[in-house]
Amino acid sequence: xxxxxxxxxxxxxxxxxxxxxxxxxxxxxxxxxxxxxxxxxxxxxxxxxxxxxxxxxxxxxxxxxxxxx
Numbered sequence: 279x280x281x282x283x284x285x286x287x288x289x290x291x292x293x294x295x296x297x298x299x300x301x302x303x304x305x306x307x308x309x310x311x312x313x314x315x316x317x318x319x320x321x322x323x324x325x326x327x328x329x330x331x332x333x334x335x336x337x338x339x340x341x342x343x344x345x346x347x
Contacts, residue, residue: 282292 281290283290
């Protein structure tokens with residue numbers, strides 16, 4: 279749809295529908311994007327956890343009131 283309007287008054291001067299056929303839509307003016315699957319090799323580092331797991335669990339249980347049950 280095409281709308282032509284005067285910018286200072288906002289009055290619509292012309293309104294119409296523009297229909298494009300397949301010849302225009304598929305003219306090849308722009309390259310059609312294509313998704314290609316690509317695999318990349320990644321190296322995963324194995325690291326030991328930095329956090330103190332036992333200390334974390336002790337604080338978690340203490341916060342929940344589960345100490346001594």
